Amino acid sequence: GAVVSQHPSRVICKSGTSVKIECRSLDFQATTMFWYRQFPKKSLMLMATSNEGSKATYEQGVEKDKFLINHASLTLSTLTVTSAHPEDSSFYICSATSPLSGFYNEQFFGPGTRLTVL
Amino acid sequence: KNEVEQSPQNLTAQEGEFITINCSYSVGISALHWLQQHPGGGIVSLFMLSSGKKKHGRLIATINIQEKHSSLHITASHPRDSAVYICAVRPGNQFYFGTGTSLTVIP
Numbered sequence: 001g002a003v004v005s006q007h008p009s010r011v012i013c014k015s016g017t018s019v020k021i022e023c024r025s026l027d028f029q030a031t032t033m034f035w036y037r038q039f040p041k042k043s044l045m046l047m048a049t050s051n052e053g054s055k056a057t058y059e060q061g062v063e064k065d066k067f068l069i070n071h072a073s074l075t076l077s078t079l080t081v082t083s084a085h086p087e088d089s090s091f092y093i094c095s096a097t098s099p100l101s102g103f104y105n106e107q108f109f110g111p112g113t114r115l116t117v118l
Numbered sequence: 119k120n121e122v123e124q125s126p127q128n129l130t131a132q133e134g135e136f137i138t139i140n141c142s143y144s145v146g147i148s149a150l151h152w153l154q155q156h157p158g159g160g161i162v163s164l165f166m167l168s169s170g171k172k173k174h175g176r177l178i179a180t181i182n183i184q185e186k187h188s189s190l191h192i193t194a195s196h197p198r199d200s201a202v203y204i205c206a207v208r209p210g211n212q213f214y215f216g217t218g219t220s221l222t223v224i225p
Binding site: 024034038042043044046091093095106107108109110111112114 | 146151153158159160161162163204205210213215216217218
């Protein structure tokens, strides 16, 4: 199957700083990438859908100015948590798909990034 | 109201047991996914189903579109199967996730 990586896997930052998380599709071109957030013992919550070259579509209740998403190339999407606060501490997961690569309904998930804001 | 309901929430089994995890959904879908999340957090897609049944090794997934129900079966369970299993459905571009079933297989 296709491989999706995330970097960093774990990050600790001070309150008020910004943190960038990268999501890369390693062996296919991802026209669409999804960003999820997962709280402890809870399921994944879709934050936004990003299509290469266009603005991300955010789910209701997700602040677009707080969680900046950029999908500048077919292999890279970034999520920047701006002015992070302790309540932003969470596990962030990306996934990627691409009808162009034949993945019409499949999603390939990254390993996740654990963000801790002190 | 959850669009996707899973049962059971927690499951403990002895090694070798046959395991069934159930998923019911309330929306029309184009596909249903079974995902596996290990304690480290990484997620692996196990199956994508739109009808019938799929088998991969000791894992079997079935779906009944009319009843809006899917099951994931694990035969001859092993401690390495211990993980959270998540059902996800896709009506259009939106994904809805179940809250997951936490499986522990005891040697």
